Amino acid sequence: MTARRLETRLHPDDRIDPGKTGPQVMRHVTVNVGESPIAWLASRGLLSAAQLSAGERLRADYERAGLSARVTMRWDAAPPGKSRGGAQASDASLARIDAHRRFHAALDAVGPGLADICWRVICGGEGIGGAEKALGWPARSGKLVLGLALDRLARFYGTG
Numbered sequence: 001m002t003a004r005r006l007e008t009r010l011h012p013d014d015r016i017d018p019g020k021t022g023p024q025v026m027r028h029v030t031v032n033v034g035e036s037p038i039a040w041l042a043s044r045g046l047l048s049a050a051q052l053s054a055g056e057r058l059r060a061d062y063e064r065a066g067l068s069a070r071v072t073m074r075w076d077a078a079p080p081g082k083s084r085g086g087a088q089a090s091d092a093s094l095a096r097i098d099a100h101r102r103f104h105a106a107l108d109a110v111g112p113g114l115a116d117i118c119w120r121v122i123c124g125g126e127g128i129g130g131a132e133k134a135l136g137w138p139a140r141s142g143k144l145v146l147g148l149a150l151d152r153l154a155r156f157y158g159t160g
Helices: 037-043 049-064 093-112 112-123 128-135 142-157
Strands: 006-011 027-032
Touching: 037 049, 037 112, 037 142, 049 093, 049 112, 049 142, 093 112, 093 142, 112 128, 112 142, 128 142
Parallel strands: none
Antiparallel strands: 006 027
16 A cells, blocks of 8 residues: 655645735645656656656646546636626636646657657556557666656756
8 A cells, every 4th residue: 555645735726926925825635655657666766856856847737737638527617708808818727828838848848759658657647567558669668768758857847
């Protein structure tokens, strides 16, 4: 059984007020450490801290951009009406757009051959063995290729 720990993370829809000096509103999220394939690799010393940080940032951008498939209907409130100057974009929408751009720029920086393993393992949560089979790669090549991709991601995000 993998350990569970309570982490405090800023939810993608939470607004950060730069003018506010006091504590920001944070949501408490229970995170299963063994749930992420890259966290599993890092816990066994197979990834550096910079590689893990870059992978987590890519996954955060992926989730913040809302790129994952939805399995239920959206019950969000209807978008606000248009004003004279056109539709007013909310801060959450702008954050989503920025995350979407960062995600695609990161995958472009990684390169076409390495972006596949990044998406499957980091964003899709697929195991390395499953990603190797799906991509038609030889067994035990995924860790090496993922390490190279994470090094490029670390350079892109400035963590390595």
